[in-house]
Amino acid sequence: MSFMKGDLLMKTRKLVKGMAKAEPVWLKAMEQAPPATFPRAEGKVQKIRLPEDVYIKKFFQKHPESLYHDDIQINGFKPVPARLFAQRVLEFKEQGVNEEEAMQVADMEYRAEKKMKKNAYSRLKEIAHLLGKSPPPNPYPSAIKKIQAKERKYVRDRFYNPSIVKMVQVMKEERAAEAQDRMRGGGW
Numbered sequence: 001m002s003f004m005k006g007d008l009l010m011k012t013r014k015l016v017k018g019m020a021k022a023e024p025v026w027l028k029a030m031e032q033a034p035p036a037t038f039p040r041a042e043g044k045v046q047k048i049r050l051p052e053d054v055y056i057k058k059f060f061q062k063h064p065e066s067l068y069h070d071d072i073q074i075n076g077f078k079p080v081p082a083r084l085f086a087q088r089v090l091e092f093k094e095q096g097v098n099e100e101e102a103m104q105v106a107d108m109e110y111r112a113e114k115k116m117k118k119n120a121y122s123r124l125k126e127i128a129h130l131l132g133k134s135p136p137p138n139p140y141p142s143a144i145k146k147i148q149a150k151e152r153k154y155v156r157d158r159f160y161n162p163s164i165v166k167m168v169q170v171m172k173e174e175r176a177a178e179a180q181d182r183m184r185g186g187g188w
Contacts, residue, residue: 009034052086058103059085063110068143085110 006014009030015021059082060067066081079087085106092102117140125135141149158164 007035007037052083052090055086055089055103056082059110062107065142065144068147081110 009027012021012024012027016023016027063081088106088109089099089102092105093099097105121138121140128135138145158168
């Protein structure tokens, strides 16, 4: 039925009229109360753009290290720094501040918060050192370090997992065999 145009009701009518199919029990009821038809979008679907998107791009140009922050945090309610920056700029603009100054103030706030977090962790390490304990893990790690921490077990796994070690050994043997073939065959 995929080659026929129309909805289910129209296709079924054509099949029944052409005697290709027996009339189903539900056809009369469906003709009396046909299903709703929804309008189709004409042309391309437009991209959704938010007013803060411009400032988010500018933020990432200024702070490329923040690109690695998770945009969508399913288990968290705190927005990422780029969104906070953009929202702050929009707030300042609503208060009548021009765009340049609003971005500078929002940037200063971002840098101050980042510096405050760094100082808080260094103070936490000092306290742990004075108490003779090992320092706690950084509560404000960079996004890159978060990603590396997740991948660390897989990186270490390549040295100790027997199946991976075996695969690496086979690959080394194949590479050595190819090198010998090239040496014997004269290259290409």
